[in-house]
Each structure stands twice: as structure tokens, then as C-alpha cells.
Amino acid sequence: MKIETRNKLTGFSFIAIWLIGFLLFWAFPLIFSFFMSLNHVTIQTDRLLFEFVGLQQYHRALFMDAEIPNVSLLFIAQSLIIVPVIVVFALIMALMLNQKFPGRGVARAIFFLPVVLTSGNLINELTNQEQGTLSFLQSATVTNLVMTLPDTWALAVTNVLNSFLMVLWYSGVQMLILIAGMQSINPSVYEAAKIDGANDWASLWLITLPGITPFIFISVVYTVVDQFTTPFNPILEVILHHFREPATGYGYATAIAWLYFLLILIILGLVTLIFRKPLGLKK
Amino acid sequence: MRYLRVISLRTWIILLILTGIAAVFMLPVIFIISTAFKPMSELFLYPPRFLVQNPTMQNFTDFMQAAEAAIVPFSRFLFNSVVVTGASVVIALLFSSTCAYAFSKMNFPGKGWLFSMVIISLMFAPEAVVITRFLIVSQLGIINTYFGHILPQVAVPVGVFLMKQFMDQIPTSLSEAARIEGAGEFDIYRRIIMPNVMPAVGTVMIIVFQGVWMDTSSSVLFMTDEAMRTLPYFITTLTDGVVAGVARQGAAAAAGLIMFLPNFLIFAVMQKSMIETMVNSGIK
Numbered sequence: 001m002k003i004e005t006r007n008k009l010t011g012f013s014f015i016a017i018w019l020i021g022f023l024l025f026w027a028f029p030l031i032f033s034f035f036m037s038l039n040h041v042t043i044q045t046d047r048l049l050f051e052f053v054g055l056q057q058y059h060r061a062l063f064m065d066a067e068i069p070n071v072s073l074l075f076i077a078q079s080l081i082i083v084p085v086i087v088v089f090a091l092i093m094a095l096m097l098n099q100k101f102p103g104r105g106v107a108r109a110i111f112f113l114p115v116v117l118t119s120g121n122l123i124n125e126l127t128n129q130e131q132g133t134l135s136f137l138q139s140a141t142v143t144n145l146v147m148t149l150p151d152t153w154a155l156a157v158t159n160v161l162n163s164f165l166m167v168l169w170y171s172g173v174q175m176l177i178l179i180a181g182m183q184s185i186n187p188s189v190y191e192a193a194k195i196d197g198a199n200d201w202a203s204l205w206l207i208t209l210p211g212i213t214p215f216i217f218i219s220v221v222y223t224v225v226d227q228f229t230t231p232f233n234p235i236l237e238v239i240l241h242h243f244r245e246p247a248t249g250y251g252y253a254t255a256i257a258w259l260y261f262l263l264i265l266i267i268l269g270l271v272t273l274i275f276r277k278p279l280g281l282k283k
Numbered sequence: 284m285r286y287l288r289v290i291s292l293r294t295w296i297i298l299l300i301l302t303g304i305a306a307v308f309m310l311p312v313i314f315i316i317s318t319a320f321k322p323m324s325e326l327f328l329y330p331p332r333f334l335v336q337n338p339t340m341q342n343f344t345d346f347m348q349a350a351e352a353a354i355v356p357f358s359r360f361l362f363n364s365v366v367v368t369g370a371s372v373v374i375a376l377l378f379s380s381t382c383a384y385a386f387s388k389m390n391f392p393g394k395g396w397l398f399s400m401v402i403i404s405l406m407f408a409p410e411a412v413v414i415t416r417f418l419i420v421s422q423l424g425i426i427n428t429y430f431g432h433i434l435p436q437v438a439v440p441v442g443v444f445l446m447k448q449f450m451d452q453i454p455t456s457l458s459e460a461a462r463i464e465g466a467g468e469f470d471i472y473r474r475i476i477m478p479n480v481m482p483a484v485g486t487v488m489i490i491v492f493q494g495v496w497m498d499t500s501s502s503v504l505f506m507t508d509e510a511m512r513t514l515p516y517f518i519t520t521l522t523d524g525v526v527a528g529v530a531r532q533g534a535a536a537a538a539g540l541i542m543f544l545p546n547f548l549i550f551a552v553m554q555k556s557m558i559e560t561m562v563n564s565g566i567k
Binding site: 007008010011012014015017018019021022024025026027028029030032033036048093096097099100101102103107109110111112113168169173176177179180181184214215218222225228229236239240243250253254257258261264265268 | 294297298300301304305307308309311312378379381382384385386389390391392394397400401403404405406407409410411412414415416419423434435437438440443445448449451452468472482483486490550551
């Protein structure tokens with residue numbers, strides 16, 4: 001056997017089993033959902049009925065359904081603010097947690113905690129328990145503190161607190177990625193810079209940040225994907241609503257899902273474009 | 284205490300900020316624990332209180348009673364959950380890491396195209412593929428089997444994505460050197476690559492564990508036999524119906540804490556080993 005063929009075979013053997021699972025439970029459902037988006041789907045007790053309608057459902061979602069552009073525009077605006085905030089917050093936290101100080105192990109443990117908490121269901125449980133968003137913020141102590149402020153300010157403060165908590169909770173994985181990135185930089189580089197007279201501030205901008213650019217990129221991508229697939233996402237709610245609605249049905253819901261997917265794709269494309277230069281992807 | 288004296292002003296500032304934010308981070312955990320011990324009167328109190336005033340074990344007694352009253356014994360749900368979660372985590376980690384290795388360090392036809400598919404499925408709304416998955420699971424004939432729980436969890440795209448990105452950061456010279464020394468691909472994967480991507484392994488493990496341990500959808504969609512369903516499903520049934528919805532609110536709060544504990548434990552164990560390997564990693 002030629003070495004080249006053998007290499008190819010070893011390559012395939014490493015992905016074979018994963019690939020089967022992936023094709024069955026991810027790739028095929030994806031392709032099938034595209035087929036459904038071109039059809040009007042009716043669910044009957046023992047089977048699904050398909051009636052081919054072409055791009056009609058896409059047309060309807062884009063130009064006739066007032067709800068979709070409204071919800072998505074609001075959500076994009078919100079994401080534009082929250083994604084950079086999450087990444088910058090994770091970066092600052094990672095920088096602090098990467099310093100040497102007593103109790104660093106415990107501190108890191110506490111700050112990775114959101115990784116356990118944000119994964120969908122638990123945070124849902126938390127918000128559902130007493131109806132309304134992050135209800136424990138309305139608990140006596142916090143409310144009393146906020147109530148001493150004028151009304152409009154009280155609302156603003158509650159909102160900021162609400163979103164601040166969200167930012168904290170959605171930055172766990174990113175912190176982990178960034179700390180790992182910082183640890184991948186050779187410590188002797190810092191020593192060399194120190195000998196050459198660079199202070200900590202200069203080291204941060206000239207060594208740490210350029211060194212972890214690939215990890216910052218991963219964090220941004222992860223944050224965008226995370227934000228767009230969280231159970232709180234209003235667009236997912238619209239999609240779920242249409243799943244249950246017999247008049248529009250599965251076909252229409254999958255058409256929205258595909259449009260939504262294109263939107264995420266465009267946003268990630270823009271992110272890659274921004275990172276192209278620092279990552280050295282430019283050709 | 285000599286150690287404390289030598290730490291600088293900067294360290295003190297960092298400690299102060301971290302303590303402040305850490306307090307906020309702990310809030311949800313404290314909330315889960317405190318809610319589990321709230322008596323009925325406090326669970327429905329408006330405005331709700333953050334901390335429990337008169338802690339009681341009543342919720343746990345209620346939970347045990349509800350568990351005994353169920354048609355399928357509670358231990359069966361627990362057993363199902365442990366089997367399904369354990370198997371899913373092990374299988375998913377093994378296959379995602381080998382796959383990530385192939386994507387990162389090997390060449391095979393269709394590689395770029397396949398990885399684009401991984402990225403695409405990462406971004407796709409999971410709700411949109413539910414129906415097709417159901418069709419596939421029923422076609423495979425694995426409805427009401429443990430395979431029905433486990434197989435759909437095996438190919439997690441996020442696992443492959445995270446691990447591949449970490450492996451990309453390991454210099455190719457490292458694996459090339461091993462190859463010249465005569466190491467096989469599997470040796471390189473096991474001895475050189477894996478020890479260096481432990482942070483990613485830990486993260487993926489936590490993500491998969493969470494996803495499977497708290498998941499109710501495979502119980503609802505792929506299982507018709509009550510005895511094959513898992514713990515989180517049982518907990519959602521606790522508060523089914525109007526009467527039980529109110530009366531069992533306490534039991535549900537206790538169940539919330541019981542479900543949360545394994546999450547917390549696995550996290551505590553994993554994060555320690557993750558930090559240690561990060562410090563000892565050979566990349567830097």
C-alpha cells in the first residue's frame with residue numbers, strides 16, 4: 001500500500017465513528033430540514049404530508065411577517081452590545097486570574113462556576129422558579145436598595161444589574177479559553193521584555209494580546225454562537241411558536257430557522273473579516 | 284502570615300475586585316440551595332425573598348414521598364440517568380477528540396468540506412432538526428433503548444470545534460518530531476496532543492455532562508416506556524397538573540438542588556485537574 005493511501009486511511013479511521021453519528025444526527029437532519037422548508041408540512045397521526053411550495057415560505061418570512069424583522073433587529077442590536085462586553089469582561093477576568101496571588105485556585109474555581117450554571121436548563125429553572133426574569137433580583141434586599149432611587153433610575157439600575165449578571169454567567173467558557181491562551185505564551189518572552197525595560201502595561205499590549213489573538217477569535221465565535229442558540233433567544237421562540245402552529249407548520253418554522261442560520265453565518269463572516277489581519281489569514 | 288506581608292498593592296486591588304465579583308457569581312448557587320430549604324409559605328411569598336427565613340427539611344420529605352408514589356421506582360430513573368450520562372460523556376469525549384485530532388493534524392480528502400459542516404451544525408437552531416432526529420431514531424429501531432438516549436449525543440459539534448481549535452495551537456513541529464522518532468498516529472494523539480489540550484477536554488466534558496444530565500428531550504421524544512426515561516423527566520412530572528403544580532412546588536425545589544449537586548461535583552473535580560494540567564502543559 002502506498003504511504004499516501006495509508007495516511008488517508010488512518011485519517012479516516014480517526015473520524016469514522018464520529019462521522020457516522022454526525023451524518024445521522026446532524027448533517028442529514030440539516031439537509032432534510034432544508035427540504036422541509038421548501039414544503040408545506042402537515043403532521044398526520046402516522047406520517048408527514050409534504051406539499052411542495054418552493055421559496056414561498058422564505059418570501060413570506062422575509063417580506064410579509066412583521067414579527068420576524070422586528071424581533072431579529074432588536075436581537076442583533078442587543079448582541080452587538082453584549083458580545084464585545086462578554087469577551088472584554090472575560091479577557092479582563094482572565095488577565096486577573098492569570099496573576100499570581102494567594103487563593104488563586106479557589107478564585108478560578110468560583111469564576112468557572114458559570115460554566116456549570118449557564119448551560120440552558122439550570123438557568124431556565126432558576127428564572128422559572130418564581131416567574132419573571134432573574135426573580136431573585138427583586139428580592140427584599142436588592143429591591144430596597146434600588147427603591148431608594150428615583151423611578152426611572154431604579155428601572156435602569158435593575159436592567160443593568162440584570163444584564164450584568166447575564167454577562168457574568170455567559171463568560172465562563174471564554175475565560176477558560178483565554179486563560180489557556182495566556183498560559184501558552186512562553187514566560188521567557190516576558191522576562192526578555194522586562195530586561196529590555198518594558199513595563200507590565202507594554203507587555204500586555206505587545207506580548208499578551210498579540211499572543212492570544214487566536215484564542216480571542218475562538219472566544220468571539222463561541223460567544224456569538226452561544227448568544228444565538230441560547231434558550232432565551234427571542235428568534236428561537238418565534239421558530240418554536242410556528243412549529244406548534246398548524247396553519248404555518250413545520251415547513252414555515254424551518255424556513256425561518258434557515259434564514260436565521262444565514263444571519264448567524266453573515267455575522268460570523270464579519271467577525272472573521274475583522275480578525276483576518278491580526279490572525280494573519282490575509283493572502 | 285509572612286506571605287501576606289510581601290504581596291503588593293496591585294495584588295490587594297486584584298483580590299478586592301475578584302472578591303466583589305465572586306460574591307455575585309455565588310448568588311445563583313446560594314439561591315438554589317436556599318430555595319430547597321424554604322417552607323411553602325416562603326416559596327410563594329411576594330415579593331420573593333432571596334434567603335430562606337425558617338429553613339425546613341419538609342421539601343426533601345415531600346420529594347421522597349413523591350418518588351415513592353411514582354409508578355416507576357425513583358431508583359430506576361436515577362439508574363437510567365447515570366448509565367446514559369456516563370456512557371454519553373465517555374463516548375462523546377473519545378470520538379470528538381480523535382476526530383478533532385484528525386481535523387487538526389492529519390490530511391484526508393474532504394477535510395475542509397467536512398469541517399464546514401461541523402461549523403454549520405454548530406450554528407443551526409437545534410429545534411429545527413428535532414423531527415428528523417425522531418424519524419432517524421425510530422428508523423434505527425432504538426426507541427426505548429439506551430442507544431436512543433446516547434447515540435444522538437455522541438457527535439457533539441461543539442466538542443470537536445473547541446478541541447480542534449486548541450490542538451491547532453500546538454506546534455506541528457512537536458508531532459512531526461514524534462513521527463520521525465517512529466511514533467504512530469495513535470501514540471501522538473494519546474501521548475503528545477491529549478495531555479496538551481486538557482483544558483479543552485475538561486470544558487467539553489462539562490458541557491456534554493450538563494447537556495445530557497439535565498436533558499428531558501430524549502426522554503420525551505425517543506422513549507414511550509416510562510421505565511426508560513431519566514431523572515430530569517421525572518422531576519418535570521412532579522409539578523404536572525394544577526394541584527400538584529402548587530402542592531409539589533417544595534418537592535421540585537428540593538429536586539432542583541439534588542439535580543444540581545452532581546453538576547457541581549463534576550465541575551469541582553474537573554476544574555482542579557484542568558488548572559494543574561494547564562500549568563504543567565508542555566506548549567509554553
